[in-house]
Amino acid sequence: MKPVPRMPADVPKCARCSQPIADEAHVSLDGDSFHEWCWQILSCQAQIAESRRLIETGYSLLEESERRTSRDSARREPICCVCGKTIDADQPRYATAVESMHPECVEAFNKRQFSSGGSTAA
Numbered sequence: 001m002k003p004v005p006r007m008p009a010d011v012p013k014c015a016r017c018s019q020p021i022a023d024e025a026h027v028s029l030d031g032d033s034f035h036e037w038c039w040q041i042l043s044c045q046a047q048i049a050e051s052r053r054l055i056e057t058g059y060s061l062l063e064e065s066e067r068r069t070s071r072d073s074a075r076r077e078p079i080c081c082v083c084g085k086t087i088d089a090d091q092p093r094y095a096t097a098v099e100s101m102h103p104e105c106v107e108a109f110n111k112r113q114f115s116s117g118g119s120t121a122a
Helices: 036-070 103-115
Strands: 026-029 032-035
Touching (some): 032 036
């Protein structure tokens, strides 16, 4: 049986993997030491978790926005982005990639876009 080499007691252990940090470059934070590789893994995991949380929040916000603004929630009909009224399924409508409007509201929409330099914000 081969003896296991012992590390001196003052050699810090990595807070992630518990392996000794001998002569390697390492990161210290709040009294904990990490191998650089272990620190990168922890940092990436935190960024991935935050990214996933933000994606879920974004989906929730999009669903809420869709429910509130682009469709009459009771009938699932589009809402005119100019006058804010429901566009019934049997009514003609003008639709852009993201907005719908009554044909009679198109002129007001175009004036608003032109006067605000291209923005549709009211």
